[in-house]
Amino acid sequence: KGLILLGGIVASAAALGLGAYFYLKPGKEIPDIPIEEKPWIADSRYEEITNLTVSEAKKRSQIISSVKYKLNLILFPGKEYTGSVEISYVQSDKEFLFVDYSGKEIGAIILNGKIIDTAAAFHNHRIWLPKDSQIIGQNKITLVFKNTYSKNSNGLFSFVDPEDNEHYIYSCFEPFYANHMFPCFDQPDLKAPLQLSTITPEKWVVISNEHEEQFDRGKESIKAKLNSLRVPEYLLRDLRDSYVLRVFKQTHEISTYLYGVTAGMYKEYKPAVDEAGFPPMRLFARQSMNKYVAKMSEEIFKYTKDGIAFFREFFNSPFPFRKYDQIFVPEFKYNGMENVGAVIYKEDYLAKEIMTKIDKQMLAEILLHQVSHMWYGNLVTMKWWNDLWLNESFAVFMAYLALDKAKGFEQYHLSAWTMFHKNLSTAYIEDQTSSNHPIATPVNTTEDAETIFDSITYWKGASVLKQLYCYLGEDVFRSGIQEYFIKFKSKNTELRDFIQCMKLGLVNHKKEADLDAWVDLWLKKKGVNELTPEIEIENGTIKKFTVHQTWAKNGEKVCRMHKMDIALYADSWAEEIYPLTLIEPQPTCTVPSLVGLPKPHAVLLNVHDNTYAKIYLDPGSRKPFFTHLCFIDDVLTKLVIWKSIWDMLRESMISIREFMQLVVSQLSSENEVLILTLSLDYALKVINEYIPNEFKIKEASAIFDEIIRKVGKDKGVEHKRHLIKYAIELAYTKEQRGLLLHWAMEKEDIGFKLSQENKYAIIKLIFRSQDLTMEEKTAILEAEVSKDKSIQGIKARLACRASLPDPKIKEELWNWYIKEDHSESEQNILASMSAFWCWEQSELLEKSAQMFFNDVARVFNKRPHSYAEYFFKALKPQIYSNDVLRDFELLERIPEESQITFKKLIKQEIDERRLIAILRSKYSEAQENHLSLPFTTSLLLLSLIHI
Numbered sequence: 025k026g027l028i029l030l031g032g033i034v035a036s037a038a039a040l041g042l043g044a045y046f047y048l049k050p051g052k053e054i055p056d057i058p059i060e061e062k063p064w065i066a067d068s069r070y071e072e073i074t075n076l077t078v079s080e081a082k083k084r085s086q087i088i089s090s091v092k093y094k095l096n097l098i099l100f101p102g103k104e105y106t107g108s109v110e111i112s113y114v115q116s117d118k119e120f121l122f123v124d125y126s127g128k129e130i131g132a133i134i135l136n137g138k139i140i141d142t143a144a145a146f147h148n149h150r151i152w153l154p155k156d157s158q159i160i161g162q163n164k165i166t167l168v169f170k171n172t173y174s175k176n177s178n179g180l181f182s183f184v185d186p187e188d189n190e191h192y193i194y195s196c197f198e199p200f201y202a203n204h205m206f207p208c209f210d211q212p213d214l215k216a217p218l219q220l221s222t223i224t225p226e227k228w229v230v231i232s233n234e235h236e237e238q239f240d241r242g243k244e245s246i247k248a249k250l251n252s253l254r255v256p257e258y259l260l261r262d263l264r265d266s267y268v269l270r271v272f273k274q275t276h277e278i279s280t281y282l283y284g285v286t287a288g289m290y291k292e293y294k295p296a297v298d299e300a301g302f303p304p305m306r307l308f309a310r311q312s313m314n315k316y317v318a319k320m321s322e323e324i325f326k327y328t329k330d331g332i333a334f335f336r337e338f339f340n341s342p343f344p345f346r347k348y349d350q351i352f353v354p355e356f357k358y359n360g361m362e363n364v365g366a367v368i369y370k371e372d373y374l375a376k377e378i379m380t381k382i383d384k385q386m387l388a389e390i391l392l393h394q395v396s397h398m399w400y401g402n403l404v405t406m407k408w409w410n411d412l413w414l415n416e417s418f419a420v421f422m423a424y425l426a427l428d429k430a431k432g433f434e435q436y437h438l439s440a441w442t443m444f445h446k447n448l449s450t451a452y453i454e455d456q457t458s459s460n461h462p463i464a465t466p467v468n469t470t471e472d473a474e475t476i477f478d479s480i481t482y483w484k485g486a487s488v489l490k491q492l493y494c495y496l497g498e499d500v501f502r503s504g505i506q507e508y509f510i511k512f513k514s515k516n517t518e519l520r521d522f523i524q525c526m527k528l529g530l531v532n533h534k535k536e537a538d539l540d541a542w543v544d545l546w547l548k549k550k551g552v553n554e555l556t557p558e559i560e561i562e563n564g565t566i567k568k569f570t571v572h573q574t575w576a577k578n579g580e581k582v583c584r585m586h587k588m589d590i591a592l593y594a595d596s597w598a599e600e601i602y603p604l605t606l607i608e609p610q611p612t613c614t615v616p617s618l619v620g621l622p623k624p625h626a627v628l629l630n631v632h633d634n635t636y637a638k639i640y641l642d643p644g645s646r647k648p649f650f651t652h653l654c655f656i657d658d659v660l661t662k663l664v665i666w667k668s669i670w671d672m673l674r675e676s677m678i679s680i681r682e683f684m685q686l687v688v689s690q691l692s693s694e695n696e697v698l699i700l701t702l703s704l705d706y707a708l709k710v711i712n713e714y715i716p717n718e719f720k721i722k723e724a725s726a727i728f729d730e731i732i733r734k735v736g737k738d739k740g741v742e743h744k745r746h747l748i749k750y751a752i753e754l755a756y757t758k759e760q761r762g763l764l765l766h767w768a769m770e771k772e773d774i775g776f777k778l779s780q781e782n783k784y785a786i787i788k789l790i791f792r793s794q795d796l797t798m799e800e801k802t803a804i805l806e807a808e809v810s811k812d813k814s815i816q817g818i819k820a821r822l823a824c825r826a827s828l829p830d831p832k833i834k835e836e837l838w839n840w841y842i843k844e845d846h847s848e849s850e851q852n853i854l855a856s857m858s859a860f861w862c863w864e865q866s867e868l869l870e871k872s873a874q875m876f877f878n879d880v881a882r883v884f885n886k887r888p889h890s891y892a893e894y895f896f897k898a899l900k901p902q903i904y905s906n907d908v909l910r911d912f913e914l915l916e917r918i919p920e921e922s923q924i925t926f927k928k929l930i931k932q933e934i935d936e937r938r939l940i941a942i943l944r945s946k947y948s949e950a951q952e953n954h955l956s957l958p959f960t961t962s963l964l965l966l967s968l969i970h971i
Contacts, residue, residue, distance in 0.1 A: 054164045055137040059108075059256040064129040064170055065142040067149060071844070071886065074149035075469040076124065076200060078408055081211040087121065088163075088209065090114040091216035095206055096255045098223045098263075099287050101191045104128075105180065106259050108168045109206050118158045122150040123165065124203035124210040126179075131168035132256065151207055167207045168256055176850035176890055177357040179204030180285065183849070185354070187312040187813045191228075192288035194353045194368055196361050199409055199477075200470035202280040213407045213516040215277040221253055223260075224287050226268045231286040231308060231349050233278070233364045238271035245269075275364065276345065277514055279405050284363030286351050293317060295325040302329055303343050303365075308351040309374065312814070316374040317352065320387075324350065327388050330432030331395040335422065338502060341509040344403040350394075354815060355851040357890055360390050362397035362419075369394075377779045380742045382697060385427070385436050385443055392423035399509060407516040409473035413463050413547075414522060416477075417485025421493075424486070438659075442698050444486070445633050445663045449702075451483040452638065452671075455552045456576050459931040463488060464519050464547040474889050475924050487636040488546050494587045494604060494634045496526070496537060504529030519547065542585065545609060551579015555586070555607070555630070556640040561623045569618040571607050571629065576638055578935075583609040584637075590615070591631035592624040593648070597655040601631065631661050639668050640677075650686060654693045662699050670706050674939065680714055680947045683707075684723055691730040697746055704731075704750045711754070713904065713936075714943040717863055719951065721756045728754040732763070741776045748778065752785045756864075758795050765790060765804075783808055784820040792827035792862050819855035826859040829868055834860070838872060841895065842879045844886050853891075857898035866903055873901035877911050881918050884926045896929050904944060909937045 094110040111123070126149045133140035135157045145152045151167065173182030173193065178201040183192045195205055203210040222230050226241060240249050246269045247260055253271075275283075291314055293307040305325060309317045328350070332343055347365045356370040373387050400422065401415035427433050427440035454460060463485045467473050493501045504526035512521060523539055530537060554576055560568040573583045586607040592600045600621075607613045626645040630637060641649060649656075649665050656662050673683045687707045694700055704727070711724050731751045735744050755761045768778055768786040778786075787808060791801050805824055809817045826837055841857060861869060876899055884892045901908050912934050919926040 054162065056254065057134060057137055057139070059132050059134065059166065059168060059254070060139075061256065061258040062132060062142070064131050065146055066129045067125075067127075067146055069148045070126075070128060072148075073471075073888075074126065075471045076211060077469050078410075078467060081213070081408060083119070084121065084209060085211065085213050087117045087119050088113045088115050088214070091209060091214050092219075093208065093216055094219045094221075094253065096221045096223075096250065096253055097206075097285065098255075098259055099193060099228075100262070101225070103182075104170060104172050106168075106170045107206060108166065108255050108259070109208070110164060110166045110254055111208070112162065112164045113209075115158060115160060115163050118155050118160065120155070121153045121158065123153065123167070123207045124200075125149060125151050125167075125169065125207035126201075126204045127169055127171035127206070129170040130207075131170060132166070134166040136163055136165075149203070166254060168259070169207060171205065174204065175846060175848070176888055177355065178888060178890065181355070183354050185310055185312055186815065186818055190289040190311060192290065192310055192354060194286040194351065194356075195284055195363075196356070196358070196368070197283060197363075198281040198361060199412075199473040200281070202283060205285075208280050210280050212279040212281060212405050212409070215279050215405065215514070215516065217274045217277050218283055219272070219274045220285070221250075221255075221269060221271045222285070222287065223250075223263065223267055223269050226266050227289060228287050229290045229292060229308065230270050231284075231290070231306075231351060231366050232272050233275045233282070233284055233345075233366055234273040235304075235347060236270050237273045238269070240269040241265075241267075243267070273346075278364050278402065279516075282362065282364045282402055282405075284361075284366040284368065286353070286366060286368065290351065291317070293321040295329075296322060299329065302332060303346060303348045305329075305347070306349045308349065309371070310352075310354060313352065313371065313374055316376055320374065320379075323384075324387070324391065326432065327391045328395060330430055331392045331426055333432075334426045334430035335396055335399060338422075338425075338505070339399055339509050340506040341399060341403070341513075344398055344513075348395075348398070350391075355849055357851075360394045362394050362401055364398070364402050367394045367397075377745070378741070380697070380745055381435075381439075382443070382701075382742075382746070385439060388427060388433060388436060389423050389443065392426045393419045396422040396426070403514065404509060404512045405516050407518050408467065409470070409476070410465060410467040411517070411519055412467075412473065412476055413481050413485040414517065414519070416482050417463065417489055420482050420486035421489040424490075425493075439698070441633060442659045442663055444490075445660060445667070446698060446702050448483045448487055448633075448636075449667065449670075449705075451479040451487070451636075452552060452667075453936075454479050454932070455484055455550070456578050457932045457935040458578050459928040459935075460550045460578055462548050462550045464543075465550075469924070471889065472924050475928050484552075484636060487633075490633075491546070491587065491635045492526075492542070495542065495585070496529070497533075497535070500526070500529040500533050500535055500537075502529075503532045507532075519543070541609075545582055545584045549580040549582050551582075552576045552636065552638055553579070553584055553586075554638045554640060557590075557627050557629055557642045557645075559624070559627060559642060559644065564623050566618055566621050566623065569615045571613045571615065573607065573609075573611055573613065583611060585609045586630075586635040586637060588630040588635045589632045590618070591628045591661065592618070592621065593626040593628075594622070595625045597625070597652065599658075599661075604634075628661065628664065631658075631664060633660060633664055638671050639664060640672065641665075641668050653690060659696050659698055662696070663702060666699065666702055666706070673706075673710075674943075676942065676946060679950060680710060680943060681950060684710065684726070688726050688730050691727070691734060695743070697743060700743070701746055701750075704747075708750065708753055712863070712902075713940050714947065716904075716944055716948055717866065719947070720863065724754040724756045725760070728756075728760055735774060739775070744774070744776050745779070748782055749785075752782065752789065755786075755789055758793070761786075761789050761793060761795060769804075780812060780816060784816065784823070787820070788823050788827050788859055791824040792829065792859070792864065794829060815851075819852060822852055822856040823859035826856040827862065829865050831868060831871070834869065834872055838875055838879075841899065842883060850888075850891055854894050854898065857894065860899060861902045863902060869901070870903070872899075873903055873908060873911075876901055877915060880915070881926070884919070884923055889925060893925055893929065896926075900933060904937065904940050906941070909934070909941065912937060 091113040097107040099105050130142050130146045133142050133145055135153055136159050138157045173180055177196045180195050200210055202208050220232050240246050243263050243265050249269055289311055290308040291311050307321050345365045349366045351368045352371045352374055353368050354371055360369045396419045400418040406414045424440050424444045427436045507528045508525040523543055554574050556572045558570045575581055587604050590602045590605050626648040629639045672678045687703050707727055715723055731747050735747050755764055764786045766772055767774055768783045787805050883895050916930045
């Protein structure tokens with residue numbers, strides 16, 4: 025420490041072949057040397073994908089610390105940008121050390137005042153630092169880089185607005201994409217402050233994690249300033265007088281995936297009133313989006329402030345950063361990204377039509393989700409991606425808790441958990457596939473990390489936290505969280521750190537709970553439990569109330585503790601709730617508190633959705649719930665019942681016919697939008713996948729006709745806006761498509777105007793059919809697109825073309841999809857892919873099905889993760905035959921061990937197709953044997969069947 029090794033020690037080191045090394049005195053400057061212009065060196069394996077392993081990350085964090093970045097970006101309009109970065113860090117040992125960089129080229133590497141051979145050091149997305157140039161103590165490396173803007177939101181993305189030709193740039197780095205923009209140590213536990221400077225056209229706005237603190241214009245002034253920032257002069261040759269330099273304040277110590285850079289002709293919005301106690305806030309969006317943002321900005325600011333106020337009090341922790349900007353960006357692949365102080369959202373949240381209540385709640389939820397991340401994820405960050413749930417599960421749960429309890433969100437207090445339950449349905453399906461995983465799951469590589477940004481991490485994790493909240497009580501839960509932010513502020517954590525704080529919460533409130541057992545069962549074991557009530561009646565009262573617990577397919581064979589509300593219903597449908605009843609982690613658990621109560625007409629477990637489990641109806645409750653759903657007032661209760669019925673369908677406990685009859689019967693009497701949309705979502709999946717093609721039109725038409733009747737008689741515009749989407753999905757006949765086209769062309773007043781999105785969806789229906797000539801189709805599309813120069817219009821053209829029943833166009837598009845080097849934005853290609861398959865063209869697309877199996881492995885080898893995953897999901901054959909199932913089973917043998925995403929998708933597809941095969945077979949058998957009984961009769965029989 026502070027020693028310089030001289031004389032004999034140095035000689036001895038040299039004799040050992042270690043080279044001369046020294047401990048650098050604290051604060052001593054490493055000499056700077058001129059950065060000379062040399063040929064740019066490209067990574068020979070640039071097109072390949074390299075991941076960081078957990079062992080590599082652990083080793084690196086053991087030998088380096090105190091990392092700091094000085095990043096200079098020169099952002100020109102066009103395809104490329106350049107920059108330089110100075111990285112300083114303390115090194116404790118000489119090891120094979122590398123800097124991550126998945127960019128295009130490196131122009132210079134200077135390590136501790138020594139020029140490094142770029143060609144030797146830069147390969148396979150890594151810049152290797154020679155041992156003989158490393159220092160035990162303070163190190164400094166300067167790198168000059170050149171890169172291309174990305175086309176898929178990863179790294180630094182560039183977009184040209186088709187409406188006004190303006191440029192827009194933004195970054196997205198999670199989980200391992202900061203190194204796609206600039207060289208860095210790209211792992212979450214190497215938190216580091218960032219000092220950013222940018223050179224851009226003067227008219228551009230630049231937003232980053234911190235406030236701007238310096239601004240210079242003029243070519244010579246900028247060059248002088250950049251000399252002190254160690255930016256090579258040769259990078260500035262193309263600098264114009266109209267370009268400006270911005271220098272931003274140094275950030276807090278944050279993880280690399282939380283850095284953010286946004287630049288372009290963004291329009292700025294500020295709150296009408298700056299309130300004391302809140303960070304400075306701004307909104308940004310494209311100029312062409314002003315007409316939508318202007319009418320929403322104050323509501324966005326209000327939701328944000330109300331969220332900050334709630335979390336600040338709940339966590340007993342002040343807002344942790346110096347500002348809070350929110351930017352709505354085009355073609356973003358996520359809903360939002362929690363960059364410190366500069367959150368970005370997809371533009372879809374900016375309503376182009378009048379917002380429905382559901383639209384507003386979805387906006388409030390995503391805003392609260394990102395605000396909560398400022399604490400969960402940003403102030404305290406997981407050490408490695410195996411604890412991603414510490415970020416995402418908490419952000420989801422806390423957002424809905426705020427919707428339920430925070431001041432300013434009173435209009436959502438009754439509906440918060442209903443939306444949560446609806447979103448949770450995907451987690452239940454994924455958690456029963458063979459590719460499921462525990463919430464806290466091993467993550468060996470950054471590609472593994474990509475695969476757990478899924479419904480298990482987000483929605484199951486949040487549901488399990490809701491259960492923990494009920495299990496411990498709000499006082500203990502809140503106390504534990506407050507301990508967490510006190511103890512680990514600005515640090516990285518693991519699961520055990522969080523549990524340690526929850527145990528402190530128990531101590532603080534003098535309560536007891538076996539949290540170690542809870543963690544083992546809920547966080548470290550995969551799968552979902554199934555709960556079924558059994559009631560013994562004697563002399564008109566409950567003699568014994570038992571809850572049977574088992575595990576669903578592909579789950580670990582464990583029972584869990586569940587704290588839930590149980591509802592008993594009288595003949596009059598009066599509801600009696602027995603709150604927070606504890607179901608022990610065992611196959612059979614009795615509930616003594618219910619013994620002696622009058623015989624119920626029906627029973628429902630988990631009535632308020634406080635635990636994560638599949639809830640089955642007991643035989644005596646099925647008929648009452650099936651035939652009298654309209655007597656249930658509480659929306660969340662209805663959703664729980666619908667979910668139970670859906671699970672029974674997928675387990676073949678009820679038939680498809682019975683389920684579809686229930687959907688149709690409830691459509692006429694149900695007026696709650698969430699119930700309508702959930703039941704129609706279920707029905708769409710049944711029609712699209714579970715019903716053979718020859719019966720689709722009959723089943724779809726029954727629901728289509730009921731939707732049209734409801735649209736005609738309902739006075740509320742909100743109902744109609746949601747229902748019309750399902751009518752479009754279910755328009756399988758020429759007459760049905762003609763009716764919708766009539767509405768789209770505004771030839772009939774239906775009480776509201778269809779949205780632009782609705783109109784394009786209807787036109788796409790016309791394109792995929794043979795109802796009209798090509799000239800007629802084109803005329804309809806052009807009439808609509810001529811009024812819309814936005815991204816939406818461009819994507820509509822692409823989708824309509826992909827919809828055409830033309831084998832030559834299908835083949836041409838397929839070759840475009842598998843092309844390795846695209847100049848087109850990824851989102852535009854995805855818009856085309858999304859319209860490629862439709863069931864009516866199954867025969868036409870048989871060749872495409874075979875091309876999928878021929879090409880999909882190559883796509884995963886050559887294309888970015890996000891593109892390959894969408895390719896799989898959008899272009900997988902929508903032909904549900906045994907031959908196609910066998911092709912998927914053969915495909916399962918292809919992926920290498922490292923291709924985690926590919927393997928996961930194949931497993932999920934095989935699991936789902938095996939289930940679909942069973943359900944289709946049962947449906948066909950029922951049709952052939954004429955087993956379609958009257959609905960009331962089939963319900964009566966159903967009520968007699970024991971699980």
